[in-house]
Amino acid sequence: xxxxxxxxxxxxxxxxxxxxxxxxxxxxxxxxxxxxxxxxxxxxxxxxxxxxxxxxxxxxxxxxxxxxxxxxxxxxxxxxxxxxxxxxxxxxxxxxxxxxxxxxxxxxxxxxxxxxxxxxxxxxxxxxxxxxxxxxxxxxxxxxxxxxxxxxxxxxxxxxxxxxxxxxxxxxxxxxxxxxxxxxxxxxxxxxxxxxxxxxxxxxxxxxxxxxxxxxxxxxxxxxxxxxxxxxxxxxxxxxxxxxxxxxxxxxxxxxxxxxxxxxxxxxxxxxxxxxxxxxxxxxxxxxxxxxxxxxxxxxxxxxxxxxxxxxxxxxxxxxxxxxxxxxxxxxxxxxxxxxxxxxxxxxxxxxxxxxxxxxxxxxxxxxxxxx
Numbered sequence: 001x002x003x004x005x006x007x008x009x010x011x012x013x014x015x016x017x018x019x020x021x022x023x024x025x026x027x028x029x030x031x032x033x034x035x036x037x038x039x040x041x042x043x044x045x046x047x048x049x050x051x052x053x054x055x056x057x058x059x060x061x062x063x064x065x066x067x068x069x070x071x072x073x074x075x076x077x078x079x080x081x082x083x084x085x086x087x088x089x090x091x092x093x094x095x096x097x098x099x100x101x102x103x104x105x106x107x108x109x110x111x112x113x114x115x116x117x118x119x120x121x122x123x124x125x126x127x128x129x130x131x132x133x134x135x136x137x138x139x140x141x142x143x144x145x146x147x148x149x150x151x152x153x154x155x156x157x158x159x160x161x162x163x164x165x166x167x168x169x170x171x172x173x174x175x176x177x178x179x180x181x182x183x184x185x186x187x188x189x190x191x192x193x194x195x196x197x198x199x200x201x202x203x204x205x206x207x208x209x210x211x212x213x214x215x216x217x218x219x220x221x222x223x224x225x226x227x228x229x230x231x232x233x234x235x236x237x238x239x240x241x242x243x244x245x246x247x248x249x250x251x252x253x254x255x256x257x258x259x260x261x262x263x264x265x266x267x268x269x270x271x272x273x274x275x276x277x278x279x280x281x282x283x284x285x286x287x288x289x290x291x292x293x294x295x296x297x298x299x300x301x302x303x304x305x306x307x308x309x310x311x312x313x314x315x316x317x318x319x320x321x322x323x324x325x326x327x328x329x330x331x332x333x334x335x336x337x338x339x340x341x342x343x344x345x346x347x348x349x350x351x352x353x354x355x356x357x358x359x360x361x362x363x364x365x366x367x368x369x370x371x372x
Contacts, residue, residue, distance in 0.1 A: 025052030025151060028144045029118040031111065032061075034090075038100030052151060053122050064188060074098040075123050078116060095119075121145050175253050177201050177266035183213065187223050190215035190267060197267035199256060201228070201249065210236075210249075212256060214264055228252055 029050045035057065036043040046057040046067070055070040074097045081092035081103060091112040093104040106112045113131050118141065120128045125148060127141045178201040181189065186202050190213065199214045210228040215221055227239040228249075236252055238244040244259075246252045256264050277294035 024049075024056060025054065026147060027051045028122065028147070029114070030061075031115075032107070033115075034105035036103045038102065043103070043105060050118055050122065052148065064184070070097070070102070072097075072119070072123055078119060080112070117141050118144065122148050125149055173248070173250065175201055175249050175266065176268055177253060178249070179267070183211070183225060186213040187215065187221075189269070190223070191221050193267070193269055196269045197265045199253070199264040200267035201253065204228075212238075212252070214256075216263070226256075 027049045030048060032045055033048040034043040034045050035048070046059065047061045047063070049056045049058070049066075053072045055072065056066040057068040057070075058064075058066050076096040076098060077094075078096070079094050081094045083092060089108050090105050091107075091109045093106065093112060093115065095102045095104055104115070106115055113133060114137065117128060117131050117133055117137065121141045121144050125145055127138060127145060133141075177197065177199065179186065179189065181200075181202050183202075183205070186200055190198055190200065194215075198216060199212060202211055202213060203209075204211045204227060209230070212226040212228060214224045214226075216224075229237050229239055231237055231245070234247075236246045236249060238246065238252060238255065244255050246255055253266055257266075276296065278291055279294065280289050280291055282289050
């Protein structure tokens, strides 16, 4: 196959790419590919990175979050696809895995040879001899084989896990802008949600300190990172040229807001909540699992309990008539000195005696008036 200048595009510097939450293996080769998987009806043009022994697919070259990946440990075969493409210069590959075939379309024949060389070098840990490549490209594949062999050897060697970001002993109340993310993830959060604030608190890389990441616009995103350490005597310090002591983490955030005249604002991201209740159930006939949405109608109310009845209380009794009054009206009996109890019960009350005297006076007055 004749050598053309286009084959030199592989000599471009290889960039390290990162996933959303973890650092990917070293990237050996990358470029745009049209991919159609075994269950896909149409091809998609994706930025493809060969990182370690895995293909990672991104929507574009600048995206740091991969949308799909393919582990090459299930590799079966790799061969050319001689079918014609609407783009006459394009070339095709058939990558057969244990779970099916994936068709890849590259820009031209030279690019296809390079992809085959990198893929087979990583899979077999040896440079293929059946490809038409330039000496510089062969040397590059040898370096890839050495790097991948060392990577796999290091992966088999047990290493001490790095300190967890959440192992930072935080004192006092934690501000709402704290996020347990890395430096790269903090930058992505601030850039994707500019309306939610431009400053967040996160764990430091060493696992024993904290950091504040900020983002501002100046012909693009400008990120700054400030270390926050704990003092032995209590409190925190913002490690800048003139250290700023703070009693609590809230004071750390307030100090940065005050120093920048409110330009920096805490990052407060409202996480979305589901509006409907969903659940997964299996179909009794074919066993297929389906996501269902619970009915939105309100649940029937439980029957109301009867009102609590008060215990029976006896009706209030009217006051008993004064026995002395009844005794004086019905059967007046003269009292005797020998029976004081009898005199106390049977003698009329002073009130009754007074009323009888007044009534008697009134009758006498009427009789006198009638006689006159």
